[in-house]
Amino acid sequence: MSPKELLYVEDVLGHEKQMKTACSDFASQIQDPELKSFVQGLSSKHQETFGKIYNLLSSN
Structure with a gap:
């Protein structure tokens, strides 16, 4: 993966976590x-989406 792609993935994971x-706080x-x-x-x-993305990256 290129550095730009890694930054994108990092952003996506950060957004999912946030x-x-x-949602937990509001609930x-x-x-x-x-x-x-x-x-x-x-x-x-x-949380599920975060886990799926993280696991996909971990398996490669």
Whole structure:
């Protein structure tokens, strides 16, 4: 991978981590159970995406 591609991947991983953290933080503040569950699901999706990208890079 070129240095530019590595920077892009680093940015993507950083954004996924940041979104997971933000969703978790917001979910902890939400009172509505349905909305809270939805935002927790978003947090899980961002964690899952981070893991998939990280594992893909680790396997090469």
